[in-house]
Amino acid sequence: MLGLGTGAVHAQLSNKVSFGGAGRFLLDQGRIGGDLLDTDTTTARRELNGLALFDFGITIRPNEDTEIKAVTRVENDIDGFWGAGISFQLRELTARGVAGDAVRYAIGDIDAALTPYTLWNPSSEFRLLRNPAFEVFREVLDYENFYADSTWRQQGLEAEWTLLFDRGIESMTFHGLVSKNRNTDYFTLPDRLLAFGRVQAVINPALTLQLQAIDLFEIAESAQFNEEERAHRAGSILASTGASRDAMTWRLDAEVGLSSVRYANLEDAPEEPTEDFFVDGTARLQWPKRNLQASFSYRDVGPDYRAPGAQSRRLDPEASAAAFSFYTNRESQRPVTIADIVRDRTLYNRTIAPELGNFNPSWENAQPYGQATPNRRGVHAAVNWTGDSARRMEWRGEASFLTEIRGEGTEALRRFLTLEAAGVVHLGRYAGWEKALDLHAGLRNQQTSRSGTAGVDEVSLGALQAEVGLQWEIYPRLDILGGMLFLQSEGNEYLADRDAFNRIVFYDAYTADLRETWISGGLRYRFSDSMVLSAQYFYLDRLNNLDPTTAYTLQQAVVLYNLFF
């Protein structure tokens, strides 16, 4: 994980200095309409927002073993006139290199990940496919929040050391990190650090063993009036084996791990450590000549398994959307919609937190905390076909069936069935065109159920997501874009309220009868693969049948100029 990059293409002036960065200009005009306005006399009908920002990165290599990278940002909201809205910040600062021709190190901003059960940044909801109509916004969102390859951006020190052997085993790699997770306020809130260590042993090309341990812990003495301490520890062993043949490749990964949460000097905290474990076994098959891959996995994640590094959520469903933040005469917070999820970078979280975050069951109920979602047991199967020899279409499908291990407030267990399929048809290739005409489509259905008990309703919640995308290159590098994202959710659930120690203390009855449709059309010009100018129109139709008076439409015209260099 020592490789550090933003996806930007660097302009190299010499071997010692190179430049890179990103720039963006966004202009967004929105208009709200619909039945809501029959009674809402408070909400502004139109909004005009935008920003211009520029990230300037410089990478210096004073010698062949050292590299220093710094990225500064200048940002200006379009309503910050005469420089009033300008902000400057240091976005990234990292030094890395090789010490003594043996130890690779990095100091500063580091992207870190281990396994999906120990340290992992699971993808957020509504990422069914790479939709050309929405993809640039998703890329911007990932860039802004430092999401890259399931890593969490950390600030600290990282080192890696590899030993090679000539007999017995091939190599052993030692990898460690210490980073600051939270700053003390010097009074009552102590520093919180994240540390992990990993040992990877390559026994032979077909067998790898990996042992990792991670600790998110507080230092009580860092705050003058504090005696409280929390420590979240998790560790696992991952064994990978497999073999490769011309016709087929197979691989088997098995991971087993434990977690322990301890509290010291905290009022009302559990006196005994909270401990649990997980197990995951995954078999992967690949038929290279047929461009076909398949996997089957079984997983069991204990109800008390806690690994904040793998269970922290990206998306906060209760955050305030940047556009039309409030609505109705009560000036209630406008609920986050699928349009906000794709476009609003402020809804996302960048930090690892020990508390299990809020989630919206209409978006994702089976695994809201990724693969490490506690209290889940079941199977998952996936198939991926990357097309015939001409690569004219690609399809993938996934299915999972999970159940709870321990009931929440009842002996009855929830069952989660998720079916998902997505693909792209390159129509231009069928027609023999040089220019692209691609049609993307995806569908996802998730059903949650639990039998009822005396006085308690059964749980039955369905969520259907659909996504369609179109990219048609009508002139070299000039594309027509079209897209649609759809969510329909209906049914009921009980949402657990948790205390600061992640214990369930209450439940809220949740009912959904919701439909959101978001369509888009526009033009995009690709100056290069990393530099685009797009003008798109978006139309959102949101209807909550539980309160039809709040039904509204949101029309947005967006001009976006985005480049990475």
Add this chain to the structure above:
Amino acid sequence: MDKRSIFLQTPFGLFLLMAGLLLGSCRELTPEGPELQDIFGEFSILRELTQDRTTVDFSAGETVEFSAELAIRTPWTLTIRSIETGARKILEGNEKLIMGDVARWNGSVTFAPLFGAGEHVIASLQFAEFPDSTMFSDTILITGSRPLPEGGILVSDFENPDQVFETFSEFSFEETSNGVEALFPAAIGDKYWYMFGRDNNRSVFVCGVRITATSAQGTSVFEFPTENEDKVWFNMFVFGPGVENTILVIDFQEDDNLNGTYVPSQEGTYNYQIPIDWSGWRIISFPYSATALSTNGGLGNVDANGKREVNRILSLQFILLSAGGQNETFVGLGLDHAVFTINGPFEP
């Protein structure tokens, strides 16, 4: 890899998997959290509302403990009301066994005026989801009132005729009041600040009053014993006249360059906004960390230092807004006993 290696290695992974499966069968599977039946089951009252005393002397440190028992857990509100003045204390919870600390009253108040000696109070227990099941306690006589908490930094109690207040208003707004008044009982003392007006131009801003640290504390900025913004609380009684669309904005203007003056286009204002949707006096409290940088262009939305600094508050502004933005909309509020406290909220 030869067949022998596969033969040895594949079972290794399977062994790990099987070990996990075996461990999985050893888990404690008692349902987690409170029973759903306790929350969503059938509501009934198992034990009526009672109290442990009928006279109480808060000045001697006595408290009143109420108790009741329900069949399920449901959000409840215990309202203790003075028969003489209408002062109210509100306790809230969702327990099914209502007793102990969650139902103990120490004489403090939620809606002023303060509870006084000689007053009679009655408590009512209400349930948001079962409005027809309200219970009432016996009458309780207060023989001694709770003393006001000591300490804190008084911004204004509006009783001092020599304190300087700077007022401002929307010129086209029909302002009917923006000053010290005694039209109805104050939360504490005799007087309070009262703002009231009628929107006749679809405006939002109505009027406001500014109080500087110099007029309140005699210093250029408010001086606190800590710079921890989580520990400095602002508290104030706010009177809601029961009219819709009333919003109060409290601005904290920071002297970022510590030159003794506040320049709105260059120095930060952090504010706290609250809709006044109640009738009568009510105390509001929040830590300074709960404020947010002003979003009004040129009016404190740029912080020269780029951060909230509790030790640079030069002045406070209390601004009355009309949320409706409609003609003929009346809005208004009263302000009393504005005070900073350290470590926690003011609990009179």
